Amino acid sequence: MSSDKPPYLGFGLGLRPQHYQEILDASPAIDWFEIISENYMIEGGQPLHMLDRICERYPVVMHGVSLSIASTAPLDLDYLGALKTLADRVKPKWISDHLCWTGVHGVNLHDLLPIPYTEEALDHVVARVGQVQDFLGRRLTLENVSSYITFGQSEMTEWEFVSEVAKRADCWLLFDVNNVYVSAFNHGFSTDEFLHGVPRDRVVQFHVAGHSHEESHIIDTHDHPVCDEVWDFYRDTVGHFGPVSTMIERDDNIPPLAELVDELDHARAIARAVLGEKRLEAAE
Amino acid sequence: MKSLRELQDTFQRGILAGDDAILAEVKDSAKEKRKVLFGVYRNAYVARLAEILGDDYEQLHAYLGDQAFARLVKAYIDANPSDRRSARWFGRHLPAFVRKNETYAKHREIAEIAELEKALADAFDAPDAEPLRIEALAAVAPESWPSLVFVPHPTASRLTFMTNAADIWSALKSETAPPKPLHLPEPQAVLVWRQGFMSRFRPLSPEEAMMWDEAAKGVRFGVLCEMVATFAGEDEAELRAASYLKGWVDMETLAGCQTP
Numbered sequence A: 001m002s003s004d005k006p007p008y009l010g011f012g013l014g015l016r017p018q019h020y021q022e023i024l025d026a027s028p029a030i031d032w033f034e035i036i037s038e039n040y041m042i043e044g045g046q047p048l049h050m051l052d053r054i055c056e057r058y059p060v061v062m063h064g065v066s067l068s069i070a071s072t073a074p075l076d077l078d079y080l081g082a083l084k085t086l087a088d089r090v091k092p093k094w095i096s097d098h099l100c101w102t103g104v105h106g107v108n109l110h111d112l113l114p115i116p117y118t119e120e121a122l123d124h125v126v127a128r129v130g131q132v133q134d135f136l137g138r139r140l141t142l143e144n145v146s147s148y149i150t151f152g153q154s155e156m157t158e159w160e161f162v163s164e165v166a167k168r169a170d171c172w173l174l175f176d177v178n179n180v181y182v183s184a185f186n187h188g189f190s191t192d193e194f195l196h197g198v199p200r201d202r203v204v205q206f207h208v209a210g211h212s213h214e215e216s217h218i219i220d221t222h223d224h225p226v227c228d229e230v231w232d233f234y235r236d237t238v239g240h241f242g243p244v245s246t247m248i249e250r251d252d253n254i255p256p257l258a259e260l261v262d263e264l265d266h267a268r269a270i271a272r273a274v275l276g277e278k279r280l281e282a283a284e
Numbered sequence B: 001m002k003s004l005r006e007l008q009d010t011f012q013r014g015i016l017a018g019d020d021a022i023l024a025e026v027k028d029s030a031k032e033k034r035k036v037l038f039g040v041y042r043n044a045y046v047a048r049l050a051e052i053l054g055d056d057y058e059q060l061h062a063y064l065g066d067q068a069f070a071r072l073v074k075a076y077i078d079a080n081p082s083d084r085r086s087a088r089w090f091g092r093h094l095p096a097f098v099r100k101n102e103t104y105a106k107h108r109e110i111a112e113i114a115e116l117e118k119a120l121a122d123a124f125d126a127p128d129a130e131p132l133r134i135e136a137l138a139a140v141a142p143e144s145w146p147s148l149v150f151v152p153h154p155t156a157s158r159l160t161f162m163t164n165a166a167d168i169w170s171a172l173k174s175e176t177a178p179p180k181p182l183h184l185p186e187p188q189a190v191l192v193w194r195q196g197f198m199s200r201f202r203p204l205s206p207e208e209a210m211m212w213d214e215a216a217k218g219v220r221f222g223v224l225c226e227m228v229a230t231f232a233g234e235d236e237a238e239l240r241a242a243s244y245l246k247g248w249v250d251m252e253t254l255a256g257c258q259t260p
Helices: A017-026 A047-055 A077-090 A119-136 A158-171 A177-189 A192-199 A228-241 A257-273 A277-283 B004-016 B018-022 B034-056 B058-079 B085-101 B106-124 B133-139 B142-147 B165-173 B206-216 B222-234 B237-250
Strands: A010-012 A033-035 A060-063 A095-098 A142-143 A172-176 A203-208 A245-248 B151-152 B155-161 B185-194 B198-204 B254-258
Touching: A010 A257, A017 A047, A017 A257, A033 A245, A047 A060, A047 A077, A060 B151, A077 B018, A095 B142, A119 A142, A119 B004, A142 A158, A142 A177, A142 A203, A158 A172, A158 A192, A172 A177, A172 A245, A177 A192, A177 A203, A192 A228, A203 A228, A228 A257, A228 B133, A245 A257, A257 A277, B004 B018, B004 B034, B034 B058, B034 B106, B058 B085, B058 B106, B058 B165, B085 B106, B085 B133, B106 B155, B106 B165, B106 B185, B106 B198, B133 B185, B133 B198, B133 B237, B133 B254, B151 B185, B155 B206, B185 B206, B198 B206, B206 B222, B222 B237
Parallel strands: A010 A033, A010 A245, A033 A060, A060 A095, A095 A142, A142 A172, A172 A203, A203 A245
Antiparallel strands: B151 B254, B155 B185, B185 B198
16 A cells, blocks of 8 residues: 655645636646546546546546545445546545545435544544555545534544544544634634644645634535635644645635635745745745 | 444434434534534535535526425425435436426426436536547448448437427526427427537437437448338438438437448
8 A cells, every 4th residue: 555645735726617628728826636536436528528638737636525434334335446446547646535424324415424532433433444545555635524513422522533543544634724613613622722633744735715604603615715714723734734735625606716826825825924935845 | 322323323314304313412512502503414414405406407497496496306305315425416316206296297398307407417427439420431331331330429318308398498598588388299309418528409300219219229221211211201211311310420429330
């Protein structure tokens, strides 16, 4: 199994169909793209054609939404097979999904559902990550999700759980800055505790995104520009981890590409200000 | 303490069946009651799937209007929990659901609009294949023509409508007022396929539809010409058959031809 730490890629965007043509025509200054894996688990047509063209020009990483690593339902080998076939085509720098479950009994709820932070769940997830990594022949990258509830039976904090999964399953982490901010607000913990609670050497990617504020709780909608509070936390995050591949994640209300490039430039400017030009260039 | 398996089962029933047993397993936050917080998952489930169906069935939504479409979508979501990893496939049973649903039984065009939208979506990401070119046909020796068989493009599918659903869809797509729904005196054959990256459809005359359907079964060109002659008269039957064939090639609905 390939165990080399994924390379630093710089500042990237989620690849969205609305932007295919502009990306190919204008070759905008975006360092890399992240694709939603499931959107390309299809047989033919424009999406795969555009993906192939973009893979010729940019580094690409694969990001799934339905691995359901924490589900107690059996691993879906057809899905894993399709994921591997896509990876053979895309040759991604890494493959990520979420530290969550998406359904049981053959149902997919198309949501990133929370896990109780228990030893039982930890053992279960660690074993499953091992199985998936063996199947794919590479390490997996797992992302912390936003959550709205906590379980009475949880025995540890989210960051303790995330850290133990990474260490025991020997996988990488995708640190979603917005999700930490959302969950910290919803559950009343400090973003700094989470930030300092996960192992620095495991984090290979950041997501930065927007959300919807409902006063008593925040919903992780990915349909707004990144807000000032999340940018502030991104500043702390970059300061703590150093140069890590950073991506703006917008899934709904997709704006013109230029707006997302502006947000990405903002992230780049923050990283430069915090780390200095030399440290950022040295990482590339 | 519930096992992880039991907890996930209870959580899922909380979303799918509105079962509140899950509330005993989760906590209030400092700012909000657990029922409201768990409600985020309940609401997101329906909202996400409704959005997917709205994207997949855009013209059906336009035809029914917001309220009726929302009712249809809610009924479909309740009856068809998603069983695929990709949301791309969630709405695939909607045409059959509409067809079987008594509410829509008197409005056959609704199911047919849904069938057309599904067929166009299926063509969009169906397997790639190089279309049959006119040059390849021109290179076929004259004596081989009667035994020639044709391979439909893998994106091609055939529908049969009893209403003017295709005209209604076209009007809605171009954002003009749709015609009144009509039951047609004769069934309307429709061919759906992808040309380049664009999903397309075209109504077929009864004769062309017959020839397409037989060609798709692998019937030889010589026999297709005889069938065309039987269908609408021997006069210029071969010319008619050749003209349909040329149309198929021009519109890239075929992926090849072979002599057995």
